[in-house]
Amino acid sequence: MLKQGFDLRLGQTLSMTPQLQQAIRLLQLSSLELQNEIQQALEENPLLEIAEEYPENAATSIAESPNHDETGKIEATEDFETGNDTAPSMDQDIPDDLNLDADWEDIYDTRSSSHNEGGGDNSGFLENQGAADIALQEHLLWQIRMSNLTAIDKQIADAIIRSLDEAGYLCDSLEDIFTLLSQELPIELEDVEVVLKFIQHLDPIGVGSRDLRECLLVQLAALPESRLLYKTRQLVEKNLDLLERRDYKEIQKRLKIEQNELEEMILLLRSLQPRPGSAYSASSPDYVVPDVFVRKIKGQWVVTLNAQVTPNLQVNQFYADLLGQAKSDADTSYFKNNLQQARWLIRSVESRNTTLLNVAKAIVDRQAAFMQYGDQAMKPLVLRDIAEELEMHESTISRVTTNKYMHTPQGVFELKFFFSSQIDTDTGSSCSSTAIRAMLKKLIAEESSASPLSDSQLTNMLKQQGINVARRTVAKYREAMSIPSSHERKTLVPC
Template sequence: MLRQGFDLKLGQTLSMTPQLQQAIRLLQLSSLELQNEIQQALEENPLLQLAEDTDDSRPEPEIELAPTADSSSDNKPDNTTTVDAPDDASPFDQDIPDELHMDAEWEDVYDTRSSNSDGAGDNSGFLENQGDTADSGLQEHLLWQIRMSNLTSIDKQIATVIISSLDDAGYLCDPLEDILESFDQDLLIDLDDIEVVLKFIQQLDPLGVGARNLRECLLIQLAHLPESRLLFKARHLVEKHLDLMERRDYKEISKRLKIEQGELEEILLLLRSLQPRPGSAYSATAADYIVPDAYVRKIKGDWVVSLNAQVTPNLQVNQYYADMLGQVKNERDSTYFKSNLQQARWLIRSVESRNSTLLGVAKAIVERQSAFMQYGEQAMKPLILRDIAEELEMHESTISRVTTNKYLYTPRGIFEFKYFFSSQVDTDTGSSCSSTAIRAMLKKLINEENQGSPLSDNQLTALLNQQGINVARRTVAKYREAMSIPSSHDRKALLPT
């Protein structure tokens, strides 16, 4: 028998407010995505604007790290302040302020100017349109040459179709029979016509474009070199024994061509001067620029971390429109102003929280990896997300978001935040070594090896073991392949690369 009644149960549920959702979303955006987000908000919200530079504006102090081993505590930079991580360094693990009620007064609104740790730069360079600096593509370059040629109108049509069938490397992808079928039969075009136009295209710049395979591409380029015995041997090698050259079977090549090692070296040097991918130089892919989110500089022996001011400029509420809030009598207009005021406040607070978290994580990374800043990859220390999360009292997921698509400018180049995290490998001394440092050691050993007798994975493992780093051969092979370094057999060459 069923009975009705009331039960009282206690439970906890996590409810994400719109402010917190926005803060988390902004945290995982890259610098370019954040700029687009801010630009869109500036265009849509009249109560939001970029902060104007004023004489009484006070730049925020830069965060200074603890002195390194070679620094002196009494040599502090005059323009920096040593501070500890603030108590609210984990804004995404704490509550975002409550929503702004529609009946709130202007005086209730939280300080509307966003903070920026760098503070030295202005916003003049913010959100500037990047010009398209990519070169014209391969197809456009070839079509321009076709338009300037003396080909008939029919041949130019054929050339246009052939050029449209080229890939980025300049090779012809479609069979000539398929190209022929794409034309109207009334044009009376046959396969020979297409072959003739293709031969014409193959003589255009870049030389070798329109080839159907590597052998044809190299032979086209060799045909334009002055005749000589060396050229004759090189052409014969490409025509008959290209597979042997791909396998680096130089002994067999010398036997087939009946030449000595010295002459073979000259032939290989000649072939290496050719371009196996002639279309690559005319790629229309735009350059992918990386804008650092933070900078680390060594000032008087101390590593100083600061944010990039131009990536996240100062934002503030438009005072002119904010003053109109109390003057608006129309309910619809009043709701519009208050809604936009609330959205502006949320965005400013979210950007501030993002800056605070980003700077805290950057500082913690540099503190842990100061040896890398000083000596390079081989001094990289093991580091995992949990280490930074525990230090900043934040969740690992927050650290993961803030280290994705964020870049740090260091004296050794620009690196993604995640680059500084790597697993550890135990050593004979009882200490640990990061996988990044091991990769750097492997790369150095391979760069210094005798190219005539490259080091095998077993030999590389033995050399690392001699340095106190206990790694298995399969680990060495895995790291080598991750760096796109060929095996010892493939690295063997008669000539230096």
């Protein structure tokens, strides 16, 4: 028989407060996402503002570098410049007594901020601005408008050009283009073919081709006639598949040529553009803004947050003082809520910066050899190592290292790049998978193009250096670096 009663128990539970939820969410945001978050908060919350100056000591930490490397050598390096200089102020003093006839140049300095006072060559600066951003279709349509084609031919050219992909190849068949245009224009299929030939000889030459063979032949046709050109045209017309398979002996047999002549033909083909439209890609390059800078000063690795990524926030004191002057409960509630949200955001951003700086410092401590010597000096490192050192959870370290970038003397890398698995060596030490990839890349870069190293040979060469890995592991690392097999890397002429 059940008996009702009261039972008092003591216990601890983890409560996810709104402030903690906000701190965790900000921790996993990238620098761009964080800037958008802060900008939105600045627009919605009048009690939040950006401080005029950023504290100089708020984002700096020093990670002492090892006094010596594995060989016992002590090496000093020059300071690594981060290039994080601030732009000069645009404010200028305006004289009180201003002449009504004064010119603009009398008041403002109209020279460009990039004015070359040292006498360097800036020729072509204006001409080069935005040239790479011109879309392929726009470039071709401009040439069509400047040509002496008839109105009907220009309409055909417009349809063809709009059927090109980013590489400059024709996506739709001429029959489909003709079927579409013939409903409104009195044309024949031959008219479309003639206009296509005209487009293929515009700039860039070869654009509008239907496959690689046609693209190369159009470009070869524009070169002066010679025996080399004649044989190269034969190679492209009838033996392009052999060239793709790198069957050089069969090519020499069919074309009845010597190896030196085949090498000249390959060099000629390399001078052509297999993707003629790639030079006019409309896509803009993506730039990575580092969250952390690392440089070596007087034998110590200095880790610094990028102050331009995260602005210094503060509470607007003018609006905060209005809290005591509020006359209604609604006004009081409004100011209190916004003041609380502003303080939460400021603390969350400060917590994010502190955590990011501590994690970056711990990574630099472990990977000081990489900072000095590069990929081959990378040490094995997992999330648990940093988590235990900083007394944090691995999930927190994972959030911090996602979409966060570090500017080092070796380049800009995502923080996750510095974590790699461990592989034991014959000497009893350990080696990271990143270091093995770097070794493989170096061995392949130094190989003979006529006789590339196979995966088995690469495995044996690593074993000679004390790194015992399986051949399938070497093949996996090679494929992960997008390096072709030894057969595909074989070539008569070095690249």
